[in-house]
Amino acid sequence: MKRILFISVNDHVPWGGSEVLWSETAKKLSSAHKVSALIKKWETEPSPILQLKNKGVKVFYKCIKKRQSFRNRVLKRLLKINTEKNINHELDALEQPDLVLISLGNHLEHKLFYYTDYLKSHEIPYAIIFQLVTDLRGNHDAVFNRFGSAFLNAEKIYFLSQDNLDKATMQFSVDLKNSELINNPFNYKTNYLPLEEEDSTIYNLGCVAALNSFHKGLDVFLKTLSAKKWIESTCKLIYMAIVPNKEQIKRLIALYGLQSKVVLHSMNPIKLRFGVKTKLW
Template sequence: MRMVSWGGSETLWHGAAKHLCSRGLRVATHTAAATRPTPAMTDLARLGVATTFELTSRSLSLRLLRRTAPRLYAHKLNHRLRGWLGTFEEPKVIVSCGSLLDDFSELANLSDNRIPYAVIIQAAAPEIWPHDGALAGIEKFLLNARRVFFVSHHNREDVQQFLGRELTNAEVIWNPASLPAAFRSGETSPTFPQAAGLSLGCVARLDVHAKGQDLILRTLALDKWRARPVTVTFYGEGPHRRTLQNAAHYLRIDRSVFAGQTTDIPALWENHHLGVLPSRYEGMPLSVIEAMMLGRANLVTATCASAEIVEDGVTGFLAAAPTATALDEALERAWVRRAELKKMGDAAARTIRSRMPADPCRELASRLVEIFVSDT
């Protein structure tokens, strides 16, 4: 795994690693080096996981080598990975990738050396389809895996389309909710706000390419929304914070707040009637799963994986496309039915609990044991 900062896509493999440790299995991780140790990685090390790190930025010589001699570059990287894997007897490898745009050069030797491995893919969409030159390597990488795990049916179908073939070794698993146990079970839930108007909460990294926060601002800039008591709070950090703040200033939207990163998810939902996430592409957003568990309806786009868990008009609202026009139409329906949002949120909580396992990380760990350990 390569990471710049810890994100939702790391939650699944991290939780599975903890469960594998609890079974007495030897677990090791090879991740990109962050500027400082994340609490999650420190947590793994405390459990006995051997954590190793790789610099996130290549040296100038390696970057030049990648451009001028890609085969030699791949050989050098494969040598590094072989060295790490060589410290284990009969290793089994789980590769977690944010998308198939990641660099798989270091992993080419896995199937060549008959090292069994599984792949977790967190996001896929035409917006992030790989170029033609990468297809052969990706196809080999996926076809030779023991399993390819997707976090949504939408993503599995999307990858099969750009490969032009069915992946018979693929299956869909759930992303986990990072909530305290009492909130996951429904034993307790945040208070629904009694304030008038409509308060929107958008919990996502500030990345308009994926999450589409700019569409919220463009929608709220319409005259009819300026005349209504509607507010939006953006939670999270990312590469487009300043860009979105500039857009809000330019559009003269004075009822948007950038609240930054927060770890108390239940507390933030006490301030909002409705979740909104107009993603251009998605895996399976943890923020929507968590909002549903906490009794909030969500407005999401129908063209990505969020639509697999949000039922239009029952547990939330679907915008037909990631456009301001479609978002305006869906938000209008939410406004008209704002008195029903608590009831819809209650339905969302029941729905998500009935559909997903109590502990998706434990489920993944069990599948990995079935796939790898039981075969030896």
Template sequence: MKSSSTASPLRIAFISSCDGDWGGSEELWAGTALALAQAGHHVQGFKTNVTSHPRLQALRAAGCPVTELAPAVPVRYRIANRLLPVSRQFTSQKMGFDLLRQHLRAFRPDVVLVSQGSNYDGCAFANLCRQEGLAYALLSQKAPHSTAPHAHERTVAQQVFQAARRAFFVSRHNLELTQLQLGVALPAAEVVWNPYNVAFQGELPWPAATDGALRLACVARLFLSDKGQDILLQVLAQDKWRQRKLHLTLYGAGPDEEIIRGMISFLGLENTVCLGGHVADVAQVWSTHHALILPSRYEGLPLALVEAMLSGRPTIASDAGGIIELLVDNETGFVASGITFLALDEALERSWAKRASWAQMGAEAARQARAVVPADTLELLAHKLLQIVHEERAAAGPGVA
């Protein structure tokens, strides 16, 4: 990271409300935290469901502690709960908030980034920062149409977003949908980019089709309610697709892996579809696959889309989240008009009819991606956070450190 406009090390906190083991939505905060720690700043992390994931291990190795925000309730408290009314019982959530409050008061960060898997799941953490008088920014990785807050939750969400020094979103779609759901303008909102795991100049040679089959890769968490793999499997179960030389690999891990395996077996797709698991080296995927397919129901702006395009591969995708902010229909891929069986089938049919042009479309995808996607997304977000501190100190006047 390049030197910042602040002369001395800053105190920066990162709070992740993502409750899974790990996911692509955590790469941006964790990578930015690591970059800032390696630049000499004092960084602390807080997360629900802390694991031994390599990203968290790297943070600890850089001197950045990561505190669990969903601690187990001790036995003595569970026993006490039997005698207490529900409102006074000890819960993991209450204990996590108390722990976070204690750490924030002791650390007194110059700025806090609250990273959300969606657009409201971290609002309670951000509200705590607001109540403590801390400068904070929100990062929203997704904005589903189905999760608009109601009543009191909506009021708190409005307050939290309007008090944030910045409200970061990973797509324009998510930003605009959140404003609509809240019914307020967010002048401090802006779009940032997630980090990607391929080279910026990473366009790969076109794979040989040794068996004559075109190979699709669906690179997504195995989580049906968001990623929609069930829709894709139903499309491929049609006789017309069974008769074509087309193979699908479902890459990724997630809670619905066994359900998806059962679907593949139930539909008799064992010769057409396989699971590839989690692959750390994404270039391996695109060295053997010809196109990305994303049947997503909900998205921010998929990391898999950016990586496929930079690797020189076209994409077939549903019109979810910010996908069409990067993917151009019939130029760099094929966009389904809706998130339905018929819409995905129609887009896949169009792609099949133009399969001779896939390599050319992939080359155009790489060119367009490099014209839009930043070369260093982590450094950009790090500097945005440092800029917040600079603005806070400028507003407070001289002599404030």
């Protein structure tokens, strides 16, 4: 029986799409291995974490302190207080695993190499799952070099698309031979229907996502829908989500004349996040 540790670097929101892949993998492996997870402690525990515990996954919580004032953060930098100490204490408290799998929401998340430096120094093999790689965030050589070293020292690095792999290869200027493409689970039956030009059927397309232009590219999607081909089609898109770019999306709908094509339908993000059933329409 192997000891496998999952680390979620996501400390921003209690739960999100990037958490599904590693948590589902942890649940499946828990039937044959000793599985643990290191995550941030939230005031309200997300229901998927409770499911992990029910499957026998041992959950540990990070030593995350409350956000400090700007003055204290500056003093911390001037005094060169080592931010890696908390991470070392977190991992020292765990049994040495046979493998660590790190779920990385943002490919330029600096907390990654705090973990990978520790794992390398303790000769613990690790793999990384990249949930997001974007070319909209730059950095300087010293940081790129440190990330590149963390990636190349991994047993495996998993990408969710070829585009993400290509972007990472370009940014870090390294041949990621230890990479592999995997699919995020999408557990819905889908029927692909050809849209015939003479077909008068109205197709309602649903998009469940946060109205976040940066992450979801909804502004680019609306620009595409404004093309004559889609304006004259029988498709109608229903966005089921709210914030943070709702007003921008509404203005783009008006700007591109898509009022009859795109409908915004609000959903409760709290209920959605914690698995509470919500009536969509």
